[in-house]
Amino acid sequence: MISKELASYIRKKSLEMVSQANASHIGSALSIADILAVLYADVMRFKANDPNWDNRDRFILSKGHATVALYSALAASGFFDKELLNTYGEDGSILMNHVSHKVPGVEFSTGSLGHGLPFGIGKALHAKNQGQKWKTFVLMSDGELGEGSNWESFLFASHHALGNLVAIVDNNNLQSFTTIAETLNTFPMDRKMEAFNWRVVTIDGHSHDEIRNALLMKSDDDKPLMIICKTVKGKGVDFMENKVEWHYKSPSPLQLKDAIAQIENVA
Numbered sequence: 001m002i003s004k005e006l007a008s009y010i011r012k013k014s015l016e017m018v019s020q021a022n023a024s025h026i027g028s029a030l031s032i033a034d035i036l037a038v039l040y041a042d043v044m045r046f047k048a049n050d051p052n053w054d055n056r057d058r059f060i061l062s063k064g065h066a067t068v069a070l071y072s073a074l075a076a077s078g079f080f081d082k083e084l085l086n087t088y089g090e091d092g093s094i095l096m097n098h099v100s101h102k103v104p105g106v107e108f109s110t111g112s113l114g115h116g117l118p119f120g121i122g123k124a125l126h127a128k129n130q131g132q133k134w135k136t137f138v139l140m141s142d143g144e145l146g147e148g149s150n151w152e153s154f155l156f157a158s159h160h161a162l163g164n165l166v167a168i169v170d171n172n173n174l175q176s177f178t179t180i181a182e183t184l185n186t187f188p189m190d191r192k193m194e195a196f197n198w199r200v201v202t203i204d205g206h207s208h209d210e211i212r213n214a215l216l217m218k219s220d221d222d223k224p225l226m227i228i229c230k231t232v233k234g235k236g237v238d239f240m241e242n243k244v245e246w247h248y249k250s251p252s253p254l255q256l257k258d259a260i261a262q263i264e265n266v267a
Helices: 003-021 026-031 033-043 064-076 082-087 116-130 148-159 180-184 189-195 208-215 253-266
Strands: 058-061 136-141 165-171 199-204 225-230
Touching: 003 026, 003 033, 003 064, 003 082, 003 208, 003 253, 026 033, 026 064, 033 064, 033 136, 033 208, 058 064, 058 116, 064 082, 116 136, 116 148, 116 165, 189 199, 189 225, 199 208, 208 225
Parallel strands: 058 136, 136 165, 165 225, 199 225
Antiparallel strands: none
């Protein structure tokens, strides 16, 4: 599946899963669909029929509340039967409302923000010490950049010259109840991270070409890489875009029908 088709699939299935389960965080899932699509279609090395393959690239979704987007990407990539997506949020289902390591293809259970990057750094340090060539990709929210654990991690990663680590920031500018600037302004991140001795690039987080080019940049053995992706919360559905309430709301049947139609029209 090419990345554009995968992004459309991720958006449609995410909408359906959240609606069916009467769950939350659809805005967060839609903003990262393009990033996940490029990662799984064009960039990461993995074997869907062997999720624990030693030479796979590691991916950690630190913003674990956007779980439906990752589950959709994994199902479309062959890690498990797509029919399993219909059990999302049900009692007894492995597809929990935050990312769970019980799901094939998931490296780490996440949800408490600020934990994904420290875990990913441990993976990257192990790979470097063992002379392994695989990379670790951590997809973070801009809201979680206020967590102190991340700033310790930024220092640790550059100190240990983890050039095999890529931190991807979903910079949609909304956090919980309001904007990043009004909650705890951590930007401009580019200048701060450069001062921390990271390489930093800022891109359009919905342009597949820009995402692909950034993710496939030649590694710098001495510096970890941060890709700041400028995104739109709720991307692809006009009544959800840049609306903070879709961090919590679930679409009604009529809203779901409208949203799916909009995604299909673009595809």
